[in-house]
Amino acid sequence: MQPKLIRELIALLGPKAVLSQPEDLMLYEYDGSVELGSPECVVFPGSARDVAEIVRLANRYETPIVGRGAGTGLSGGAISRNGGIVIVFSRMNRILEIDAANLRAVVQPGVVNLDLSRAVEHLGLYFAPDPSSQKSCTIGGNVSENSGGPHTLAYGVTANHVTGLELVLPDGEITRIGGKIIETPGYDLDGLLVGSEGTLALVSEITVRLSRKPEAVKTLLAVYDTLDDTTESVVDITVRAITPAACEMLDGFTLRAVEDYVHAGFPKDCAAVLLIEVEGLIETVEAQAAEITEVCKLHHAREVRVARDDRERDLLWKGRKNAFGALGRLSPMYYVQDGVIPRTRLPETLRCIEEVALKYDLQIGNIFHAGDGNLHPLILFDERDREQFQRVVAAGGEIMRHCVAVGGALTGEHGVGMEKNELMPLMFTPEDLALMQRVRAAFNPAGRLNPGKVLPLGKACGEIRVQPLPVSTTAPA
Amino acid sequence: MSQPAQASLTRLEEIVGGAHVFTGPAELAPRQVDDMSPSAVVRPADAAQISEVIRFAIAEKLAVIPCGGCTKLGIGSPPVRYDIALDLTRMNRVLSYDPRDLTLGVEPGARIEDLLRVLAEHKQFLPLAVPFSDRATIGGIAAANSSSPLRHSYGGVRDFCLGMEFVTGDGTVAKSGGRVVKNVTGYDLHKLLIGSLGTLAVITRLNFRTFPLPQAHGTFVASFSEAETAFGFCRDIAHSVLTPQIVEVADPGAAHFLFSGQTPARITPQQWSVVISASGQPSVVDRHARELGHMAVAANADEFVRLTDEEHSSVLARIREFPRLVLEAAPTAMIFRIGILPTAMAPLLTRLHQLAAQNNLEFAALTRATGIVYAAFLPEEGTPTPFAVLASTSSVIFQVCSEKTGQAMIEWCPAKVKRATGGVWGPARQDSALMQRVKNVFDPQSILSPGRFAGGI
Numbered sequence: 001m002q003p004k005l006i007r008e009l010i011a012l013l014g015p016k017a018v019l020s021q022p023e024d025l026m027l028y029e030y031d032g033s034v035e036l037g038s039p040e041c042v043v044f045p046g047s048a049r050d051v052a053e054i055v056r057l058a059n060r061y062e063t064p065i066v067g068r069g070a071g072t073g074l075s076g077g078a079i080s081r082n083g084g085i086v087i088v089f090s091r092m093n094r095i096l097e098i099d100a101a102n103l104r105a106v107v108q109p110g111v112v113n114l115d116l117s118r119a120v121e122h123l124g125l126y127f128a129p130d131p132s133s134q135k136s137c138t139i140g141g142n143v144s145e146n147s148g149g150p151h152t153l154a155y156g157v158t159a160n161h162v163t164g165l166e167l168v169l170p171d172g173e174i175t176r177i178g179g180k181i182i183e184t185p186g187y188d189l190d191g192l193l194v195g196s197e198g199t200l201a202l203v204s205e206i207t208v209r210l211s212r213k214p215e216a217v218k219t220l221l222a223v224y225d226t227l228d229d230t231t232e233s234v235v236d237i238t239v240r241a242i243t244p245a246a247c248e249m250l251d252g253f254t255l256r257a258v259e260d261y262v263h264a265g266f267p268k269d270c271a272a273v274l275l276i277e278v279e280g281l282i283e284t285v286e287a288q289a290a291e292i293t294e295v296c297k298l299h300h301a302r303e304v305r306v307a308r309d310d311r312e313r314d315l316l317w318k319g320r321k322n323a324f325g326a327l328g329r330l331s332p333m334y335y336v337q338d339g340v341i342p343r344t345r346l347p348e349t350l351r352c353i354e355e356v357a358l359k360y361d362l363q364i365g366n367i368f369h370a371g372d373g374n375l376h377p378l379i380l381f382d383e384r385d386r387e388q389f390q391r392v393v394a395a396g397g398e399i400m401r402h403c404v405a406v407g408g409a410l411t412g413e414h415g416v417g418m419e420k421n422e423l424m425p426l427m428f429t430p431e432d433l434a435l436m437q438r439v440r441a442a443f444n445p446a447g448r449l450n451p452g453k454v455l456p457l458g459k460a461c462g463e464i465r466v467q468p469l470p471v472s473t474t475a476p477a
Numbered sequence: 478m479s480q481p482a483q484a485s486l487t488r489l490e491e492i493v494g495g496a497h498v499f500t501g502p503a504e505l506a507p508r509q510v511d512d513m514s515p516s517a518v519v520r521p522a523d524a525a526q527i528s529e530v531i532r533f534a535i536a537e538k539l540a541v542i543p544c545g546g547c548t549k550l551g552i553g554s555p556p557v558r559y560d561i562a563l564d565l566t567r568m569n570r571v572l573s574y575d576p577r578d579l580t581l582g583v584e585p586g587a588r589i590e591d592l593l594r595v596l597a598e599h600k601q602f603l604p605l606a607v608p609f610s611d612r613a614t615i616g617g618i619a620a621a622n623s624s625s626p627l628r629h630s631y632g633g634v635r636d637f638c639l640g641m642e643f644v645t646g647d648g649t650v651a652k653s654g655g656r657v658v659k660n661v662t663g664y665d666l667h668k669l670l671i672g673s674l675g676t677l678a679v680i681t682r683l684n685f686r687t688f689p690l691p692q693a694h695g696t697f698v699a700s701f702s703e704a705e706t707a708f709g710f711c712r713d714i715a716h717s718v719l720t721p722q723i724v725e726v727a728d729p730g731a732a733h734f735l736f737s738g739q740t741p742a743r744i745t746p747q748q749w750s751v752v753i754s755a756s757g758q759p760s761v762v763d764r765h766a767r768e769l770g771h772m773a774v775a776a777n778a779d780e781f782v783r784l785t786d787e788e789h790s791s792v793l794a795r796i797r798e799f800p801r802l803v804l805e806a807a808p809t810a811m812i813f814r815i816g817i818l819p820t821a822m823a824p825l826l827t828r829l830h831q832l833a834a835q836n837n838l839e840f841a842a843l844t845r846a847t848g849i850v851y852a853a854f855l856p857e858e859g860t861p862t863p864f865a866v867l868a869s870t871s872s873v874i875f876q877v878c879s880e881k882t883g884q885a886m887i888e889w890c891p892a893k894v895k896r897a898t899g900g901v902w903g904p905a906r907q908d909s910a911l912m913q914r915v916k917n918v919f920d921p922q923s924i925l926s927p928g929r930f931a932g933g934i
Binding site: 420 | 576579645649657668671673677718719848882908910915930
């Protein structure tokens, strides 16, 4: 990078807000995925105006820019593929307004997801999207990736909870779309921007919907001796149109790792469990819990346990939310997938994953948002074993192909990023992708904003081509 | 194509078949948009035919407006050009319905009433209680982002539409989203089409998640003498643990439309009526009945009644059809659709009431408590339509809405009023340049519904 650009960035933001030494940059080379890429410079703006000035400078020096929150993403969205400037939003972490009467909050992109819920807890409110990384991930990152979480099943993903954005466009212009009100006349630009993975604009302020906390919550743990019984229970819950707030599945292999790690009281000798939560009025919760228990028993659940109190409930969720970390203790590295399938295809899909694991001689843990058909097979590997990694990639591809073949999608909540962009043709025709490319070019004509993400590189004319980077040798955070 | 050249008609007939191109007045008249008439109605069978029609239109510089049940062609600014009405009613099939997975894929010309019937066989539904429900098609509902009282609990079309297939203004057949209930693969282009009034693409398939029909329901009406107390009651509900399906506020003018005829005798239409529907297990409905009753008393309601099943169906149908009922009573009514925050609703409506009175206009407003006001200004009964008054009032209303941080558009008004005002979309907004960029990508030649949308798009 040109030293002159670094000097200009320092003049703009001050020396503390600009990193350019290799040892400082290393921290920003990775995220929660297996991808890796080095920026040439990392900056920490304090305001939308700072962001706009950085973007203008980057334009002058024809340098790529990548936005980044906490770096917990799982598809390489916040990694720079080819040098340039990474803009980290951690200083822009203020909650600007809480409008409890209208159930809205206005936040800066660096606000941590759970911090918003904590800030409104005393009002009986919360922010519904709850990714597993919610203790550290930022709302700006949630907006970029259109993040979900276990409770997406009942409450929807980030896009369902964002009503307005302030944007810094790739030419440095600051503009607003949407607002506090529920719908504005005109095209739904919020709908396009949320989930665009930082490739259309940088987000400098977010207006979100707050939700009222439910009166009652019940958390059930159904324990099974076979995987088929587990998946058939999920199908049956769906078919009977019972909508729990969350319906998570953990297989026995994962459970044993989780139990050794968090001691949540999961049975270590079972094939799988379902962690199901029902929320709402006491009457709703009682009725749904009874129905779900009946379905689980019908499908031979060996036990259906109800969390007795908040402590037990928190412990069960701690187990679920730390499951990735628990598997990380068994293996130096893992590759998380995020495919989605129609919920009725769960049993055959799980059998397919088992076959793939056998075929490629790999260990795969399964942690699913089963209720909405969102799979997270975790393929364990050791990055020092190159041959094994080839098998991991092949196995991942096979699972992904199965998801698309049964009518599903490549990613349910982690995003395409630089991990699945070359797989996009599995779901989309060249015409679909060309249209998406033209939409990107309408916002980001020079391709300077988060290049090499979402769309296959071959299709993405007008953006800087790079070779896929070697796989990370760093265990994810 | 003011006088359709025979060569053009022949080409269109080659594309869609001779039996599916019409030029007779009986076919053209219902497809008028404002005071403009198309020269031909073309009824394609699939996306490939639509693509060909569009490519032909580009070559011949013809403007195309997609339509289905023709119930919402009056929404938007008058088009600047209009040659071909692209009638999608032949494309009315259910393409895939997996009741077990609660997902549905349909063609745009399917009527919502028919879809709801198919879904009801499996005790499911789409939460779209939209006006003109006997004729409205699913494609038109999405393209106009029709408002439904069920938005309160289920969200709008954007919240349960999973993906779409469409043909853009350059003839490209494309898609976005998917068919599964959770998906972040690629850009959500279909969200742009919701509410785009056919200015970006012609929708050829829509995928939805479906919902289980609730076991039981109960509908309640609380009456108040003041707007402020009525909206205060709504905010109490929003901040309670209750989970109503619908919360609507009818001002005295709207109450006249909802409760006349089979009016439950116990309801006084001269008041502000808050209509609340609860659904779910019978125990949930009973709980709402109990607690809403207590809350209504605490909020100084004059009355609180539970409707009978028959009254429930009638009142909800009238809420659903509110704009239509107003237009049937007064075809030259001007109806605003205003996005507004709950705390600003009472002051806004008070101000709009004053404006109506000052201009000798009748007023009726139905408010979705989550943030949408339908405000109708009607000529006084028996008087000729004061077009100039409606036009001049509209600019004041836009100003009032802005002051109250609302976002308004005129959803319905006579073409004459549209042409006399600064436009039905209100003052230009900050994001109009971005919208124009989006338009240029989807429809570079501006042949799809040109001029109907915000910012002259």
